[in-house]
Amino acid sequence: MKTALTIAGSDSGGGAGIQADIKTFSSLGVFGMSVITAVTAQNTMEVKSVQMIDSQIISDQISAIFDDIHVDAVKIGMLGTKENIDVVAKELNIYRTEHIILDPVMISKGGHHLLQQNAIDALKEKLLPMVTLITPNIPEAESLTDRKICTIEDMYTACLKLQELGANKILLKGGHLEGDPNDLFFDGHHFTWLPGKRIHTKNVHGTGCTLSSAITAFVAQEETLLSAVKKAKDYITIAIQHSLELGSGHGPTNHFYHLYERAGLVDNK
Numbered sequence: 001m002k003t004a005l006t007i008a009g010s011d012s013g014g015g016a017g018i019q020a021d022i023k024t025f026s027s028l029g030v031f032g033m034s035v036i037t038a039v040t041a042q043n044t045m046e047v048k049s050v051q052m053i054d055s056q057i058i059s060d061q062i063s064a065i066f067d068d069i070h071v072d073a074v075k076i077g078m079l080g081t082k083e084n085i086d087v088v089a090k091e092l093n094i095y096r097t098e099h100i101i102l103d104p105v106m107i108s109k110g111g112h113h114l115l116q117q118n119a120i121d122a123l124k125e126k127l128l129p130m131v132t133l134i135t136p137n138i139p140e141a142e143s144l145t146d147r148k149i150c151t152i153e154d155m156y157t158a159c160l161k162l163q164e165l166g167a168n169k170i171l172l173k174g175g176h177l178e179g180d181p182n183d184l185f186f187d188g189h190h191f192t193w194l195p196g197k198r199i200h201t202k203n204v205h206g207t208g209c210t211l212s213s214a215i216t217a218f219v220a221q222e223e224t225l226l227s228a229v230k231k232a233k234d235y236i237t238i239a240i241q242h243s244l245e246l247g248s249g250h251g252p253t254n255h256f257y258h259l260y261e262r263a264g265l266v267d268n269k
């Protein structure tokens with residue numbers, strides 16, 4: 001069985017973070033493992049509080065896994081602090097994995113800061129150049145590139161700017177722009193649009209986490225990155241189409257296995 005590791009924060013409400021990642025891995029038939037960087041007290045409405053995990057424990061979680069178990073692909077989500085970024089970059093430099101997908105989580109849907117302001121430089125300098133793919137949403141790409149993104153043209157420019165900053169491959173998610181949620185994939189040479197149709201629902205908690213962990217699961221199963229990104233876009237579309245009316249805020253995406261098996265996304269080999 002293929003394996004995937006998520007390095008991210010815990011969401012007590014189960015919609016985003018580690019919980020969304022592991023559900024996605026399982027739904028796609030990949031064995032999931034986790035390194036917890038932060039514990040958030042969170043539900044569909046808000047993040048009430050956050051406890052960062054000590055960087056030594058983060059380092060120990062990573063080495064405990066890699067010293068014993070083969071990891072086919074890694075996904076990185078919420079890191080929270082500069083210290084956490086430093087330790088994750090250091091450990092992943094020691095235990096080299098072919099595929100690292102970075103979702104540069106900065107702010108929750110409810111507006112809570114999940115990455116300290118002083119950590120953005122460390123993210124750009126240490127992690128950006130070492131990962132296979134970075135998957136920013138529009139506000140995250142704006143923060144990384146220091147420029148506004150309002151149009152399709154701006155999306156192309158932002159990808160080129162991220163490349164200048166050292167990024168290898170980029171999936172710039174368009175969900176935060178008006179109109180249909182079209183994402184732009186840049187492999188360093190060519191651009192590919194992943195078109196979407198906007199689903200009118202407030203239940204979009206954990207969409208970014210779900211998308212990046214689906215990409216991770218597909219590359220763990222030896223899909224090319226472009227194919228993984230396309231299949232993950234199908235996964236997130238189904239996950240939002242069937243999103244759940246839980247809680248009073250933004251409900252979570254749906255990871256019910258049979259939805260994806262029916263859509264031909266599960267590798268039954």
Ligand SMILES: Nc1ncnc2c1ncn2[C@@H]1O[C@H](COP(=O)(O)OP(=O)(O)O)[C@@H](O)[C@H]1O
Pocket residue numbers: 136137138173174175176181182183196197198199200201204206207208209211233236237240
């Ligand atoms: N209402 C929606 N309908 C369909 N797809 C959506 C919708 N909102 C977001 N998406 C898709 O979900 C994925 C996550 O996007 P986005 O919301 O931009 O990121 P994040 O969750 O990191 O803020 C992207 O593929 C985006 O195009």
Ligand SMILES: Cc1ncc(COP(=O)(O)O)c(N)n1
Pocket residue numbers: 008009010011016017018040042077078105107108109110114204205206207208209
């Ligand atoms: C632990 C954790 N990680 C990531 C997110 C982002 O998810 P969203 O953008 O849907 O709030 C979150 N809210 N919590």
